[in-house]
């Protein structure tokens with residue numbers, strides 16, 4: 180475990196673990212104190228966290244579940260994550276100890292409080308609640324929320340809703356914020372709850388299937404929508420690793436047909452997409468970007484990624500499913 184002050188990655192910042200706390204059977208809270216040069220986030224943004232696990236550096240992307248005001252006040256940020264049994268990083272997070280050093284990226288992402296006069300509808304699925312907690316934390320503290328009506332639909336499996344105390348505290352402090360705690364089993368699909376909010380700007384963060392339902396409903400009534408979504412782990416068969424297959428690569432709002440034999444970098448170059456790279460061999464990290472969803476194979480080791488958001492190197496990644504990246 181890393182106890183000396185590391186500088187593992189160019190362009191990364193050091194952060195000290197303050198505490199790790201279990202919120203429920205499979206949800207963890209991690210408090211970090213970034214070094215002073217870390218640029219404060221905008222509520223709703225995420226970071227890439229790198230931790231040394233069994234001698235290997237493992238990086239995953241996490242939304243910051245606290246507002247910028249609490250970073251300015253306490254010099255800390257909070258991550259709240261589901262522990263995925265087969266995950267590469269989350270099952271090890273509980274072994275992090277106070278004062279341990281980790282690396283974090285600068286804050287990233289565009290999923291932030293929107294500039295709009297409309298009321299807001301926030302739609303959270305499972306751990307997708309985290310950016311909304313950060314946004315509400317800042318909007319209520321700074322009075323940015325003002326008289327704007329903000330309603331949150333918080334879907335999760337029965338008994339798996341987290342941070343309910345914080346939602347309750349927000350609604351007590353701010354009359355215009357209201358919320359519903361929902362389960363699909365009792366309350367039905369998300370679609371059943373959307374028609375009441377046709378005049379609002381919708382923000383959705385949750386599993387890809389939920390996002391697709393909300394997006395298709397939003398299109399039918401022309402509701403403006405901002406989103407951050409993650410995919411369930413797709414099933415990857417052995418045949419799909421050897422057979423020549425075509426997938427889609429979505430990046431910055433464009434979609435490109437790609438195969439599973441060449442690297443993502445070479446196919447982006449062939450399609451004349453602007454992409455930064457250096458060594459082409461997985462060494463310099465200049466081609467690194469955030470994979471939003473989908474599974475890729477590391478051409479050096481054959482190892483498959485999971486489908487969560489994470490940093491990948493385009494020059495050593497081949498598609499195994501449809502993939503979405505942020506260049």
Ligand code: FES
Pocket residue numbers: 456457458459460461462463464465466467492493494495
């Ligand atoms: S170009 Fe150097 S790591 Fe990909």
